[in-house]
Amino acid sequence: MVRSHSRKRVCSLLGMFSMSIAGFVFATQASSEVLYKVHFKASNSDERSEVARYVHPDYMDETTAYSIVREVDLRATLRGIPQRILKIEPMSVWTPDLGALSGDIRFPKKDAAYHTPMQVVKELTRLAALLPEQSELLSLGKTAEGNDILGIRLAGDLSSSDTNSLMILGTHHAREHISTEVPLLFVKHVAEDLNPQERTAFLKGKDIYIFPILNVDGVNYDLEGGKYKYWRKSRRDLGGEFGVDLNRNYSVHWQTGGNSTSKGSDVYRGPSPFSEPETQAVKAFVEEHTNIKSMISFHSFSEVILYPWGGLKQDPPEQDRGTFESLAKDMAKFNGYGYGSAAKVMYVASGETCDWAYKDHQIFCFTIELSPKSALEGGFYPGPEIIKPTFEKNLGAIKILAERTMGL
Numbered sequence: 001m002v003r004s005h006s007r008k009r010v011c012s013l014l015g016m017f018s019m020s021i022a023g024f025v026f027a028t029q030a031s032s033e034v035l036y037k038v039h040f041k042a043s044n045s046d047e048r049s050e051v052a053r054y055v056h057p058d059y060m061d062e063t064t065a066y067s068i069v070r071e072v073d074l075r076a077t078l079r080g081i082p083q084r085i086l087k088i089e090p091m092s093v094w095t096p097d098l099g100a101l102s103g104d105i106r107f108p109k110k111d112a113a114y115h116t117p118m119q120v121v122k123e124l125t126r127l128a129a130l131l132p133e134q135s136e137l138l139s140l141g142k143t144a145e146g147n148d149i150l151g152i153r154l155a156g157d158l159s160s161s162d163t164n165s166l167m168i169l170g171t172h173h174a175r176e177h178i179s180t181e182v183p184l185l186f187v188k189h190v191a192e193d194l195n196p197q198e199r200t201a202f203l204k205g206k207d208i209y210i211f212p213i214l215n216v217d218g219v220n221y222d223l224e225g226g227k228y229k230y231w232r233k234s235r236r237d238l239g240g241e242f243g244v245d246l247n248r249n250y251s252v253h254w255q256t257g258g259n260s261t262s263k264g265s266d267v268y269r270g271p272s273p274f275s276e277p278e279t280q281a282v283k284a285f286v287e288e289h290t291n292i293k294s295m296i297s298f299h300s301f302s303e304v305i306l307y308p309w310g311g312l313k314q315d316p317p318e319q320d321r322g323t324f325e326s327l328a329k330d331m332a333k334f335n336g337y338g339y340g341s342a343a344k345v346m347y348v349a350s351g352e353t354c355d356w357a358y359k360d361h362q363i364f365c366f367t368i369e370l371s372p373k374s375a376l377e378g379g380f381y382p383g384p385e386i387i388k389p390t391f392e393k394n395l396g397a398i399k400i401l402a403e404r405t406m407g408l
């Protein structure tokens, strides 16, 4: 049995030793990654500047500046300006299972702007710490190699479970690295680009689940050894052959074409629908979160917005065709991409995410094939220059779908 997901908020107070500096006693894990939220008495620019000599004031109100600090910075701050510190709170710290992940896995130097699975974990953890009231880290489940599929929930009201929700999935296919960056940068945008008023206004009435990398093992493998392998599938050991095409492993229209029964194939669909831990994790999460009304699964490349069906050369049923078209059209206003029914616009690809999400759960689901437009423009490895413009074009698309999800 596969657990749908787990919300692991491991308080760092359950740590291994304690220390006392300047009268503050706290316990912590022996790790530089442990985070604290520190409240500083700072009601004007001079006082905030004093704080800023030690740590970055991440946000502030009329009387107080708040910083999220690492343990190493906390020690220096405590020594330097103990008189300004009002309160120290250990942050709820995510301790994901990194399984086979290693800090040694890196993108080739020229593509260092992209995020490895380990860097995604760190970045999501950092961003979640900035938004203690509006975000929570969660795991979708485990990959075949035992890595957590880490995600984040952004919501106006974390206690509500019936707000219409948008789910965003990145990187089913390992080599499509831009499809990690767009959802990750969206989280960063909400956490860091929006000011508190803008963020509260944006998140009001919204509930958004974001998982930047579904195929953690595959991405890891694509990067191992410092040279791209054009790897697409997951990495489950099938007995000499490795991996399943995760976007051919969903149950609806599972074997209507555009996939293979051969284990060695790039589009191997797996032995049965939902045979893979990664797709089982998506399935269980969606079944548990019946408030999910819309979904984006990011892929690359082609610059197109696709909706069902993928496994049949048909438009979606009459009663929902207009809604699919209208949502796609609204998103296309921002990213400028073409749109339409997947099998008609591209080719028959059965067992893909959106056919299942729509047919079994009535979710308005879109596969967005990001930049570039063609292999001539870089294909799966278009370089770092493409990250910023691709994100900026698709930010509006994500935001309009989030907005319209409230009315679905």
Ligand SMILES: [Zn+2]
Pocket (backbone or CB within 6 Å): 172, 173, 176, 247, 299, 300
């Ligand atoms: Zn893909």
